[in-house]
Amino acid sequence: MLDRLAAFLDSHSRILLTTHENPDGDGVGASVALAAHLKAEGKSVRIVVTPHLPEYLSFLDPEGWVEGFDPAGAHADLAQWPEAWLLIDASEPHRMGPLFPVFQGTPAVRACLDHHLKDVPQGFDLEFTDPTASASTELVYDLVRPRVGGDLPPVMAQALYAGLVSDTGNFRHSNSTPKVHHAAADLIAQGVQPARVFNALYQTATPAKLKLFGRAMGGLQLRDEGRFAYVAVSQADLLACGAKADDLDDLVEEPRKLLGVEVAALFSETPDGRAKVSLRSRERVDVNAVCRRFGGGGHRLASGAKVAMPLATFLAEVEAAVLSQMAQDLV
Numbered sequence: 001m002l003d004r005l006a007a008f009l010d011s012h013s014r015i016l017l018t019t020h021e022n023p024d025g026d027g028v029g030a031s032v033a034l035a036a037h038l039k040a041e042g043k044s045v046r047i048v049v050t051p052h053l054p055e056y057l058s059f060l061d062p063e064g065w066v067e068g069f070d071p072a073g074a075h076a077d078l079a080q081w082p083e084a085w086l087l088i089d090a091s092e093p094h095r096m097g098p099l100f101p102v103f104q105g106t107p108a109v110r111a112c113l114d115h116h117l118k119d120v121p122q123g124f125d126l127e128f129t130d131p132t133a134s135a136s137t138e139l140v141y142d143l144v145r146p147r148v149g150g151d152l153p154p155v156m157a158q159a160l161y162a163g164l165v166s167d168t169g170n171f172r173h174s175n176s177t178p179k180v181h182h183a184a185a186d187l188i189a190q191g192v193q194p195a196r197v198f199n200a201l202y203q204t205a206t207p208a209k210l211k212l213f214g215r216a217m218g219g220l221q222l223r224d225e226g227r228f229a230y231v232a233v234s235q236a237d238l239l240a241c242g243a244k245a246d247d248l249d250d251l252v253e254e255p256r257k258l259l260g261v262e263v264a265a266l267f268s269e270t271p272d273g274r275a276k277v278s279l280r281s282r283e284r285v286d287v288n289a290v291c292r293r294f295g296g297g298g299h300r301l302a303s304g305a306k307v308a309m310p311l312a313t314f315l316a317e318v319e320a321a322v323l324s325q326m327a328q329d330l331v
């Protein structure tokens, strides 16, 4: 797979890298690291994300490579720019959100590099996916490490390390394989400072965010004798706390901490009135199967979905689906 990816990248000189809407540390880390490598090889590379690079990830982009998608301005002709378009950390094009129509209209060769599960081909010319990888960044590491050889540029090493940290939950989740730890050790030996990355990724809360967590946890709900725990956040809750959508990022980790919990969920409402859920499973319940029913997906133990439905209706439907999945998987 990596040989095919290398051949694809080698055969194009103008390459656009994008990731899913609301980019995370893995998508940004993988994009920046790959861009650093391709630029060093003399290629023209752009990274465009939507809606923008989150502030807490800006430390990964000291050169200012990452462009926030601006359809009316700088990116009006974006579809025409690339020879090759690589979607990173997603393998379903609609997960690009507002970039999806641009992607549909580009004459570029279209490919994806990803570690998420998917059921069917999604209309790419080429697919580079490996669901056994812990992170998209791990795939980029496997590609670039042998090609760069000795010392890695500091920007690349830090981006790779941050991507691995992000998707393994700082090496806590079930995808924290020996291979990931070996890669992390290599990157630390290259000069990455783990404490600096941890602080940048995780120790950045605002008072508004902590108030939002408090408000959400005050409404903690338990079902099935505490095996399913969830919190819900409405737009009114965000407003009341002065919080932003980004502040919801790791809230689902809170109900997940409960002793005896099998599935944790965060329900939230988007500004345009749609409903979202993030589901986390401790080990046995397949939450990807639950999210698939609502047009979402991800991994077996971590998945999400977004629907055009009122929050309360969606919450009731997902709750029923989770309880039925638990009845099936917890035997």
Ligand SMILES: [Mn+2]
Pocket (backbone or CB within 6 Å): 026, 027, 089, 115, 134, 135, 136, 167
């Ligand atoms: Mn990922």
